[in-house]
């Protein structure tokens with residue numbers, strides 16, 4: 185009986201008392217203690233009716249317990265569906281309904297709001313809080329500390345991560361055990377991870393970066409994680425001296441550079457800083473090296489593919505580029521409409537193929553067919569070019585997407601809500617440069633007749649159903665939206681006009 189994901193990430197530590205997690209207050213959790221917690225949770229999932237292939241949705245705070253839910257899903261063969269803690273009940277309802285989740289885990293503070301939704305979707309609801317308490321943990325405490333791992337193979341589904349679409353409807357990216365394992369194995373080798381590493385973990389664990397890159401690599405190579413509940417400059421500064429590696433979105437690095445305590449001496453025992461999920465400004469790269477002597481290693485990935493390219497560990501880490509294709513991954517620049525590969529140096533669509541590429545979107549065969557070619561190449565929606573030395577440059581996006589502090593916002597989802605508001609005829613949502621988040625969300629409104637839209641009222645209204653990070657930081661009323669001859673809104677014109685809103 186085999187289960188590659190569980191066996192290689194978790195099961196191999198059976199009986200090992202080595203430290204797995206260091207918590208901010210100094211407490212540690214051993215591999216054995218972690219596996220016992222996961223086994224108890226696996227029994228709980230079984231009690232709740234979960235069998236192999238069932239989806240388990242979790243909107244819970246980052247904690248060792250949350251990570252143990254991931255391990256329990258692997259052990260029972262369930263599909264783990266982690267959700268951003270910022271999502272509103274309306275947003276979560278869509279994921280639970282669309283995925284057909286059998287179990288939903290939430291924070292006790294959200295239980296009252298989530299109960300009717302879970303009932304309507306026919307899912308069992310249990311609570312698990314950031315401090316490890318909650319109905320799920322309470323009941324699990326009485327369960328055995330070992331669980332017979334359910335047999336699975338590399339082609340079986342391990343996780344669903346939802347990614348929004350240009351139509352405003354989120355799609356569940358189906359990731360297999362093989363997708364996750366192949367990628368973390370390659371990254372661990374490329375970035376030279378070993379059991380001596382201590383990863384300073386400050387990313388959320390409901391996205392690829394914090395879960396499948398940072399956590400899986402550590403589990404695969406036997407190192408430790410300093411497991412912080414979230415990114416906090418003070419916590420990072422106090423824990424950097426005990427770490428060897430850190431992964432972050434560019435906002436992590438710009439915030440650290442903004443703090444005088446972040447010095448060369450503080451980072452002297454670090455061997456690696458990785459950045460991704462959003463473009464790292466070349467100037468951040470340069471300032472970081474000037475301050476610390478370390479060159480940030482930038483890589484490129486996405487929900488559907490895990491990681492695709494990386495700058496070299498040895499060799500030049502070139503600012504403003506995302507390096508080379510990972511071993512086993514093919515990257516080409518195409519004209520996506522014709523499928524033709526472009527000449528060296530030309531700008532076009534980035535397409536990728538490899539064992540990292542997902543299986544498709546859950547119950548959306550047409551969407552899958554639009555983006556995943558029959559020959560296995562995935563059309564990323566990013567635009568890029570290879571330079572003369574083969575480094576990949578991401579030069580833009582062929583998809584209407586805003587990335588704020590590493591979180592993705594699809595304008596269509598916000599526009600659909602704005603258009604429903606009183607006094608709004610139509611809207612266009614754009615991303616504009618922001619000194620902290622890289623990009624931020626701005627809504628441009630056209631008034632409906634002579635009625636003046638009530639900006640504060642609209643903000644409050646959309647806030648009921650839209651996560652805070654997706655809400656426009658500014659709403660601006662204009663007479664009309666610029667359109668091209670085809671009638672399409674020219675967002676580039678709007679981005680130019682409002683691009684300096686948040687510049688110092």
Ligand code: MLC
Pocket residue numbers: 386387388391392393394414415433435436460461462484485486487588589590591621652653654
């Ligand atoms: C929080 N807020 C954000 C935000 N994060 N607003 C816009 N964009 C964001 N990313 C808002 C909150 O709603 C709140 O609003 C205010 O900012 C402060 O909240 P906070 O909880 O204190 O936020 P903070 O700690 O400052 O978080 C910022 C952050 C965090 C950058 C540390 O967003 C973060 O950890 N981002 C990482 C995202 C990530 O892991 N991405 C990987 C995706 S995987 P208010 O108004 O209420 O004060 C992927 C593939 C790949 O892309 O290649 O990796």
Ligand code: AMP
Pocket residue numbers: 347392459460461462463464482483484485486487488506564565566578581587592
């Ligand atoms: P997500 O859907 O959250 O996985 O986001 C994936 C998107 O993030 C990619 O399609 C890119 O647009 C962007 N991205 C990830 N890494 C980088 C990077 N290093 N530089 C620029 N954009 C990136």
